[in-house]
Amino acid sequence: MVTVSSRRTLLRASGIAAAAALLDGCGGTDTTKAELHRAPSTVRRTDVHLLNRLLDLENRTASAYAAGIPLLTGAAARNAEQFLGQELSHAGELAGLVKEAGGMPVPRGASYPLGSLRTAAEVLRLLHELERLQISSYLAAIPRLEPGSLRAAVVTILANDAQHLSFIRSAARLDALPSPFVTGAQ
Amino acid sequence: MAVLAGPADGARAQTQPETEAEILTGLLVVELLVVYAYRRALEIAPLSAPVRSLASLVLTHEHAHVARLSDELARRGAPLPDGPADLAAANLEVEQHSQVPVTFLKAKTEHDWLRLLVGVERVAEGAYYLATAKLTTPRYLSLAAETMASDAQHAGWVALHLHKGEIDKAVPNAFVQGIP
Numbered sequence: 001m002v003t004v005s006s007r008r009t010l011l012r013a014s015g016i017a018a019a020a021a022l023l024d025g026c027g028g029t030d031t032t033k034a035e036l037h038r039a040p041s042t043v044r045r046t047d048v049h050l051l052n053r054l055l056d057l058e059n060r061t062a063s064a065y066a067a068g069i070p071l072l073t074g075a076a077a078r079n080a081e082q083f084l085g086q087e088l089s090h091a092g093e094l095a096g097l098v099k100e101a102g103g104m105p106v107p108r109g110a111s112y113p114l115g116s117l118r119t120a121a122e123v124l125r126l127l128h129e130l131e132r133l134q135i136s137s138y139l140a141a142i143p144r145l146e147p148g149s150l151r152a153a154v155v156t157i158l159a160n161d162a163q164h165l166s167f168i169r170s171a172a173r174l175d176a177l178p179s180p181f182v183t184g185a186q
Numbered sequence: 187m188a189v190l191a192g193p194a195d196g197a198r199a200q201t202q203p204e205t206e207a208e209i210l211t212g213l214l215v216v217e218l219l220v221v222y223a224y225r226r227a228l229e230i231a232p233l234s235a236p237v238r239s240l241a242s243l244v245l246t247h248e249h250a251h252v253a254r255l256s257d258e259l260a261r262r263g264a265p266l267p268d269g270p271a272d273l274a275a276a277n278l279e280v281e282q283h284s285q286v287p288v289t290f291l292k293a294k295t296e297h298d299w300l301r302l303l304v305g306v307e308r309v310a311e312g313a314y315y316l317a318t319a320k321l322t323t324p325r326y327l328s329l330a331a332e333t334m335a336s337d338a339q340h341a342g343w344v345a346l347h348l349h350k351g352e353i354d355k356a357v358p359n360a361f362v363q364g365i366p
Contacts, residue, residue: 075351075353078353079353079357082353082354082357083357085360086357086359086360087360089360089361090360093360093361135335138331139328139331139332142318142327142328142331143324143327143328147319148318148319148320148321148322149319151318151319151327152315152316152318152319153361155314155315155318155330155331155334156315156361156362156363157360157361158331158334158335159311159315159334159335159337159338159362160338160357160359160360160361160362161335162335162336162338162339163338163339163341163342163357163362164357165339166339166342166343167342167353167357176339176343177243177244177247177336177339177340177343179247179336180246180247180248180250180251180333180336181250181254181329181332181333181335181336182332182335182336182339183332
């Protein structure tokens with residue numbers, strides 16, 4: 001059986017150093033964030049290609065949101081506006097990481113093939129597909145990225161895209177939470 | 187094993203990198219707390235029907251998270267931690283996390299419970315975020331990413347109820363980290 005003091009040790013092991021520090025009365029959450037910020041953040045040149053592929057996807061998805069928002073109404077429209085801003089932030093972050101590696105961020109295309117978008121249903125279908133594609137792409141990329149701080153930076157984007165996917169599914173009258181593990185399959 | 191020892195080995199954990207088994211065990215500890223929170227909410231909280239339905243579904247997901255982490259640890263022959271022993275222990279755990287603004291002992295209204303549940307989901311997000319930086323085995327990285335994404339979805343929907351449909355408050359961050 002794991003005792004209370006053992007659970008405190010386990011909290012440390014989970015990487016929540018802040019919680020453990022609080023238990024020891026030593027510090028706060030700044031320690032945890034500072035640890036990640038001080039971690040080596042050098043992005044490898046070999047990761048540039050991977051990051052640029054993810055950046056291209058984000059650019060395409062942002063374009064889809066921008067093109068589709070005028071066809072949406074109500075909560076779906078408000079959600080899409082919120083998510084468009086976040087997709088643009090993702091693109092900015094990825095572009096910054098590519099530059100950090102000495103690479104050239106892939107430019108945002110003048111246009112992307114989005115198919116014919118005439119109805120809200122078509123927009124939601126497209127956004128659903130793009131968010132799924134993003135998630136499966138991030139999942140494939142994460143184990144290949146170094147260092148760990150880069151993986152952590154990228155997983156924060158994946159988690160946000162997972163949120164987008166869930167709300168897009170709901171707007172499309174699909175199950176919002178179909179699985180306990182988000183793989184991009186749904 | 188170090189994970190079962192007391193404060194002295196806790197100090198060791200702060201100076202030496204954790205093993206992947208320790209990291210997975212830590213994630214399981216957090217997920218067990220999340221399970222406790224949803225279970226407790228469903229047992230005693232005054233939840234509306236839509237929130238109760240959401241919490242019931244999310245609880246099934248959290249159980250799946252616990253099962254998958256437990257399976258991975260069992261494969262390694264690692265001991266499995268227990269969830270919080272009782273309400274007092276659970277309350278002590280949430281008090282250590284600034285992401286959780288309301289403790290079990292203070293949560294009374296649905297609003298309180300929603301804040302608590304969003305808080306524990308953010309604790310889970312933060313745990314996976316940090317774990318992703320430290321894990322290296324691809325299988326474990328996939329587990330961490332897929333599960334973190336799920337917990338982020340849960341947080342989004344619970345927060346949507348908390349903030350009465352305001353998406354900018356329910357999904358406020360382009361980068362989900364969980365730690366404040």
